[in-house]
Amino acid sequence: MTMLRNPVLSLRALALASCLLANGALAATQAPSSAPAAAQPKLVVVLVVDGLPQEQVVRYRDQFGQGGFRRLLDQGAWFSNAHQAHGITVTAIGHAAVLSGAYPYQHGVIGNNWIDPVSKTSVYCTEDRAHTYLGEETKPSDGTSPARLRVSTLGDELRYASGQRSKVVAVSGKDRGAILLAGKTGTAYMYMDKSGNFASSSFYMQQHPEWVQRFQAAKPQDRYYGKSWRPLLDDAAYAGDAADDATPSTAAARNRFPFSYYSESGNIDAGYYGRLKVGPFLDELTLDFARAAVEGENLGKNPAGVPDILGVSLSSHDYVNHAFGPESKMSHDHLQRLDRMLAQFFGYLDQRVGLDNVLVVLTADHGFPNVPEFAQSQHMDAQRLDGEKLMAALNQHLDERFKAGKLVAAWSLPNIHLDYAQIEKSGLKRDEVEQAAARFLLKQNGVAEVFTRGQMESSAVGGTRLATLMRRAWHRELSGDLMTVTKPYWYFGSGTSGTSHGSPYAYDTNVPLMVMGKRWIKPGAYGQYAEVVDIAPTLAHLLRIRPPAAAEGRVLTETLR
Secondary structure (H helix, E strand, O other), X not given: OOOOOOHHHHHHHXXXXXXXXXXXXXXXXXXXXXXXXXXXXXXXXXXXXXXXOHHHHHHOXXXXXXXXXXXXXXXXXXXXXXXXXXXXXXXXXXXXXXXXXXXXXXXXXXXXXXXXXXXXXXXXOOEOOOOOEOOOOOOOOOEOXXXXXXXXXXXXXXXXXXXXXXXXXXEEOOHHHHHHHHOOOOEXXXXXXXXXOEEOEOOOOOOOOHHHHHHHHHOHHHHHOOOEEOOOOOHHHHOOOEOOOOOOOOOOHHHOOOEXXXXXXXXXXXXXXXXXXXXXXXXXXXXXXXXXXXXXXXOOOOOOOOOEEEEEEEOHHHHHHHHHOOOEHHHHHHHHHHHHHHHHHHHHHHXXXXXXXXXXXXXXXXXXXXXXXXXXXXXXXXXXXXXXXXXXXXXXXXXXXXXXXXXXXXXXXXXXXXXXXXXXXXXXXXXXXXXXXXXXXXXXXXXXXXXXXXXXXOOOOOOOHHHHHHXXXXXXXXXXXXXXXXXXOOEEOOOOOOOOOOOOOHHHHEOOEEEEOOOOEOOEEEEEEEEHHHXXXXXXXXXXXXXXXXXXXXXXXXXXX
C-alpha cells in the first residue's frame, strides 16, 4: 500500500485540481505522466573507514588514483561538512550511528567500554557471554553479539520488509565494527587476531557456511609473512608529512618504514596476526573476505529480487593513526594504499553486480587529532591527561571536603560514577557532591567542561554545540554522574606516544560522507551541514522501507535524482 507522506500537500494538490477543472484547463490539456521512479538498488554497500578524518581526504585528494576515493568524489555526492554529531567519538558509537540513524542516548552504545551502573565493573560494547566465536578462542569480554544495541538498524528494517529474504552481511577487522553494522538480524564476521581467520559467532549461526570454510582453509592471511610495508609513492609525495622523529610513536622504531610483518617466535603465530592489524594488509584481507561474501551469499543477485546490504568496516587506518598520528608518512601512505584497494573493489562490484545496480556509501566512525607533540610544534596547547591521576586527585578532594571516604565509585572517562549509596549514608546531598566534583575538575589543567547528572536529567546543559553533542552522548540508564570534556587538542591518556580520539571537537567529528549511485544520486560537492545519522533515513527512503526505530537524521534530499 502506498501511503501519502504529506497530507497537507495532498489537500493543496486537490484544491488546485478543483480550481483547474472549474476553469476547463484540465479538460483542454492532458498533464504529462511523471517519469518512473528508479528501481531499488540490488546491493547497498556501506563502507566505514575506521579513524578517517575528513581533512585527510581533502589533503591527499590530488594523489588518489581514478577508481577509489576519486571515483566517489567525482561520481558521487560528497559532503564536506559532515559530522559524527555526538560528543564521545569512538569506534563503537560511530559504527552504531551509521545504520541506526540514532544517537547514543537512544541506541545505548555509549563507548567501546563503559561502567555497568549496578556492578560498577567494565563492560564491552558487544560482549555477550551467552555466545562464542565459531572455532575460535573466546574470552568473556570478546564481542559476539549486538545485545547491547537497543535499537533497530537499516538492515533489520530491510529484513523485516522483505520477509527476511534480503541478506545483510557485515565484515570488519574489529568485532564491534562488524556487529554494529550487521544489527540484530544480519550476520557479522570479524577478524580473529590469534588465528588470522574471519569468523562469526553462535549468535548468528552454529556452523560457518561452506564459502567461509573454503576461505579459512586457503589461509590467505599467511601470505604476508616476511613481507614489508614500504611507501607506495615517490619520496617527494610525502614532503609535507611530519618527520619520523618529530613525534613519538607507539610502535617500535624498527617498525617505521619499512614496516615488517613477522613474529618474535620466527613462526606464523598470534604475534604475526596481531601485527597485521597495523598497516594495509588487514584491509586487503577484509576486502577479500567481502568479495567472498558477495559470491558466497550471492549478494546483489538475490533470487527473491530484493535488495541486499554489505557492510565493510576497514579497521587499519585507526590502528595506524593511533600509532603514528594522521600527520605521519605512515598514515598518508596507508590512505593511498586504501584508495587503490577501493578502486579494485569497485571494479570487482562492477563486474559482479554492475555498479549501476549498486548504491555505495562511505563514511567514518570518527576522525583523529594530531599527536600532541606535533600539535605543540604548531603552537597548540596539546597534552595527554592522565585519568588515573585525575581520579585520585578528585577522590582526595571529595574526601577532604565531605569526610565521607572514597566517593568516586568507578570511572571510564569521560564518564565518572559517584557512590550514591555512600553519599546518602553520609547524609550528603547528591547535587552538592556532583557540583563540588565538577568545580574541582574544572580547575584542573586540560579540562574544558564538566556536566553533571543533575544537569543532564533536567536538560540544564545549555545551548552550545558542545553541550548538545555531550547530551546526545549521555544515556540516562548507563552513563556516569559526571561527564568530563578535555580542552581542544588534549585527550585522556597515560602514555607517552601516539594519539587518540573521543572528543566533541571538529578534528574528531568531521568525517567523510560520500554517496554514489548513478540511478539515485546527483554527483557534486555539497557544503550543507550533514550528519552520519542522515545515512540510514536516506537509504531507507531509497529502499522504500521504514527508517530504523530511533533514527533522528534527515533524508539528504539535495543529493537525490
